[in-house]
Amino acid sequence: MMAMMPTALKPVVLRAVNLKKIPWLVHGFSTRKGGTSKYYGGKALNLGLTKDDSREAVEKNRRRFLLATGAARGVKPWPLIVLKQVHSDLIHVIGRPARERIVGDGLVTNVPGIALAIQTADCYPVLLVDTKNRAVGAFHAGWRGTLKRIVEKGLGLMRREYGTQPDDLLAAIGPGIGKCCYEIGQDVRSQFESQFEYAGELFQELYSPDPIREKYPLLFLNVRPPGHGESANKLYLDLLEANRKQLVLAGVPPEQISLLRRCTSCNKRQFFSHRAEKGATGRMLAVVGIRPSTSTKTVRNADKNW
Numbered sequence: 001m002m003a004m005m006p007t008a009l010k011p012v013v014l015r016a017v018n019l020k021k022i023p024w025l026v027h028g029f030s031t032r033k034g035g036t037s038k039y040y041g042g043k044a045l046n047l048g049l050t051k052d053d054s055r056e057a058v059e060k061n062r063r064r065f066l067l068a069t070g071a072a073r074g075v076k077p078w079p080l081i082v083l084k085q086v087h088s089d090l091i092h093v094i095g096r097p098a099r100e101r102i103v104g105d106g107l108v109t110n111v112p113g114i115a116l117a118i119q120t121a122d123c124y125p126v127l128l129v130d131t132k133n134r135a136v137g138a139f140h141a142g143w144r145g146t147l148k149r150i151v152e153k154g155l156g157l158m159r160r161e162y163g164t165q166p167d168d169l170l171a172a173i174g175p176g177i178g179k180c181c182y183e184i185g186q187d188v189r190s191q192f193e194s195q196f197e198y199a200g201e202l203f204q205e206l207y208s209p210d211p212i213r214e215k216y217p218l219l220f221l222n223v224r225p226p227g228h229g230e231s232a233n234k235l236y237l238d239l240l241e242a243n244r245k246q247l248v249l250a251g252v253p254p255e256q257i258s259l260l261r262r263c264t265s266c267n268k269r270q271f272f273s274h275r276a277e278k279g280a281t282g283r284m285l286a287v288v289g290i291r292p293s294t295s296t297k298t299v300r301n302a303d304k305n306w
Contacts, residue, residue: 009033009034009043010034010064010068011030011031011033011034011035011045011061011064011065011068012030012031012033012034013028013029013030013065013068013069014028014029014030014031014174014175014260015027015028015029016127016172016258016260017258018170018172018256018258019127019129019170019172019258019288022129022131022170023291024134024290024291024293025129025136025288025289025290025291026069026070026071026115026287026288026289026290026291027069027127027129027172027286027287027288027289028065028068028069028071028286028287029125029174029175029260029284029285029286030045030047030065030284030285030286031045031270031271031284032044032045032046032269032270032271032272032282032284033045033270034064034068035047035057035060035061035064036057036060036061036064037053037057037058037061037282038053038057039052039053039282040052040053040272040281040282044282045061045064045065045282045284046058046061046272046282046283047061047062047065047119047282047283047284047285048119048121048282048283048285050281050282050283052280053282062077062080062285063077065285065287066078066080066115066287069115069287070291071115071287071289073113073292077115078113078114078115078289079097079113079114079115080115080117080287081094081097081098081102081107081114081115081116081117082101082117082119082285083101083102083103083104083105083107083117083118083119083140084101084102084103084104085104085105085118085119085140086103086104086105087105087140087142087144087145088103088104088105088144088145088148088150089105089106089145089148089149089150089153090103090104090105090106091104091105091106091107091108091137091139091150091153091154091157092104092106092107092108093108093109093157093161094107094108094109094111094114094116095109095111096111096114097114105118105139105140105141105145105150106137106138106139106140106150106153106154106157107137107138107139108135108136108137108138108154108157108158108161108162109135109136109137109289109290110133110134110135110136110161110162110290111290112289112290112291112292113289113290113291113292114289114290115287115288115289116136116137116138116287116288116289117138117285117286117287118138118139118140118285118286118287119140119283119284119285120140120174120175120176120264120272120283120284120285120286121264121271121272121273121274121281121282121283121284122142122176122177122182122264122265122273122274122275123140123141123142123145123176123177123239124140124141124142124146124173124174124175124176124239124240124243125138125139125140125141125173125174125175125176125284125286126138126139126141126151126154126171126172126173126174126243126247127139127171127172127173127174127286127288128151128154128155128158128169128170128171129169129170129171129172129288130158130162130164130168130169131168131169131170132164132165132168133162133163133164133168134290135158135161135162135164135290136288136289136290137154137155137157137158137288138286138287138288139151139154141173141176141239141243142239143184143188143237143239146239146242146243146246147191147192147195149195149246151243151246151247151250152246152247152249152250155169155247155250155251155252156250165251166250166251166252166253167251167252167253169252169256170256170257170258171247171252171256171257171258172257172258172259172260173240173243173244173257173258173259173260174260174286175260175262175263175264175267175271175284176239176240176263176264177239177263177264177265177273177275178238178240178261178262178263178264178265178266179204179236179237179238179239179240179241180236180263180265180266181236181263181265181266181275181276182236182237182238182239182265182275183234183235183236184235184236184237185235186235188237189203189235189237192237192242196242196245198245201238201241201245202237202238202239202241202242202245203235203236203237203238204235204236204238205233205234205235205236206233206234206236240259240261244257244259264276271284272284
């Protein structure tokens with residue numbers, strides 16, 4: 001008698017409480033568990049076309065995830081728009097399912113039955129929902145995109161296309177690398193200081209003792225002017241706060257912004273992390289879309305609210 005194979009776990013879908021209340025909206029953030037990929041620890045929900053994984057496994061995972069979020073008509077998933085992300089401020093208005101892969105880092109639409117997607121593995125996914133005009137946006141905010149104000153520009157594009165007003169927006173910022181782990185260089189700090197007057201609030205500098213340097217200080221002498229040599233301090237960027245601040249200053253009420261304060265680098269068992277796994281990792285998806293009808297039927301699956 002053939003042994004029964006264990007049933008695959010359903011994808012865990014993280015949802016923002018403020019967005020879940022909207023009956024015509026579909027949204028969700030994936031984790032790394034509940035998939036079919038053999039790589040990245042096995043049974044991984046890799047949703048990106050990485051060099052290690054097979055297209056067949058990724059497409060199967062995407063289908064499972066879309067069904068879990070409710071972005072489907074029956075058992076048929078909605079068309080999924082996945083960008084070729086390049087850390088830019090390029091944002092596309094989607095009026096119909098795209099036949100070719102689009103290059104950029106932001107998507108907006110008011111067309112029902114289309115799932116907009118952002119891939120991440122440390123960068124932040126940001127979802128915007130216009131509750132009055134039924135329009136949505138999804139944005140990929142790494143440090144370069146944040147520096148280029150992609151979220152602020154996305155709001156501006158939604159205003160131009162759909163008449164979106166900041167007071168009517170609900171926003172959700174999904175999982176990403178926290179300020180506890182996101183070490184950056186002085187060059188990044190300088191670029192933020194040139195763009196944002198509040199940049200000083202986004203950085204934390206911590207002293208990191210080096211026993212070798214302290215024991216043999218002469219080995220580290222150089223001819224640079226004081227203050228221009230290598231520092232024993234480490235500099236960390238709060239990318240989550242950078243994007244939250246950008247939304248608030250663009251006019252979105254703070255209480256209408258949901259934040260998932262969970263670091264992908266600290267929690268690599270739950271999330272993919274490019275930095276913690278030194279690039280050998282999968283990708284998560286954040287999706288958002290508009291239901292073709294105003295049905296309030298509840299999607300029953302293993303979801304978690306935040």
